[in-house]
Amino acid sequence: MGAAAEQAAEEREEWGGVTPDAARRLVSAAVEAFAERGYHATTTRDIAGRAGMSPAALYIHYKTKEELLYRISGIGHEKALRIMGAAAEAEGSATERLRDAVRTFARWHAEHHTTARVIQYELQALSPEHYTEIADLRRRTDRLLRQIIQDGADSGEFRADDVPGTTLAVLSLCVDVARWFSSDGPRTPDEVGALYADLVLRMVGAPAGGPGGATGKSG
Numbered sequence: 001m002g003a004a005a006e007q008a009a010e011e012r013e014e015w016g017g018v019t020p021d022a023a024r025r026l027v028s029a030a031v032e033a034f035a036e037r038g039y040h041a042t043t044t045r046d047i048a049g050r051a052g053m054s055p056a057a058l059y060i061h062y063k064t065k066e067e068l069l070y071r072i073s074g075i076g077h078e079k080a081l082r083i084m085g086a087a088a089e090a091e092g093s094a095t096e097r098l099r100d101a102v103r104t105f106a107r108w109h110a111e112h113h114t115t116a117r118v119i120q121y122e123l124q125a126l127s128p129e130h131y132t133e134i135a136d137l138r139r140r141t142d143r144l145l146r147q148i149i150q151d152g153a154d155s156g157e158f159r160a161d162d163v164p165g166t167t168l169a170v171l172s173l174c175v176d177v178a179r180w181f182s183s184d185g186p187r188t189p190d191e192v193g194a195l196y197a198d199l200v201l202r203m204v205g206a207p208a209g210g211p212g213g214a215t216g217k218s219g
Contacts, residue, residue, distance in 0.1 A: 023061040025051040030068040034118045039125040070130040076119035077137040083108060088144040094152030095206045101148060102200045107193030109177040116178030159205035170200050
């Protein structure tokens with residue numbers, strides 16, 4: 001499969017819930033434009049042009065540029081919430097759940113670094129109403145990770161005197177992947193996920209030698 005076909009396949013997977021096809025093309029084009037130029041420097045004409053459409057056609061699907069950003073932010077943050085929720089609700093020790101949460105969360109920010117850069121760093125451009133909705137998704141994601149870390153602290157698996165502060169540090173570490181990751185860089189998304197999981201377990205003083213621990217082998 002060529003590079004163009006691979007990119008198209010990734011976009012279909014990432015934005016599969018956006019219909020019809022024209023709306024999906026606009027979302028994909030907006031992500032590219034916002035990531036490259038920033039939200040405020042991007043015009044609706046820029047977005048429509050990247051999608052191969054006229055500016056008038058854009059307004060059939062999205063009333064404003066901000067509505068596009070809201071749609072992108074909602075999808076991205078709901079995905080983040082599902083990732084964290086799956087790890088928090090899984091069976092296993094706090095160490096295993098934290099490892100899985102960080103590995104998957106960091107890997108997603110690498111695999112979808114362009115989208116993640118937009119949803120994480122353009123939040124202030126949302127309307128107050130939309131920002132409130134997205135902020136709620138972020139708080140729910142925070143609470144899920146915080147509970148995993150709290151479970152580990154309560155069980156003695158983790159050394160985390162400041163659970164809220166530790167949670168913030170872990171989330172910040174993973175989110176920042178979107179800022180620096182490059183598909184042409186030396187690490188794959190899987191390698192980034194594995195590295196960050198190991199670093200976070202070391203950060204909280206988790207046992208390294210247990211099943212699936214920081215130095216253990218996992219499938």
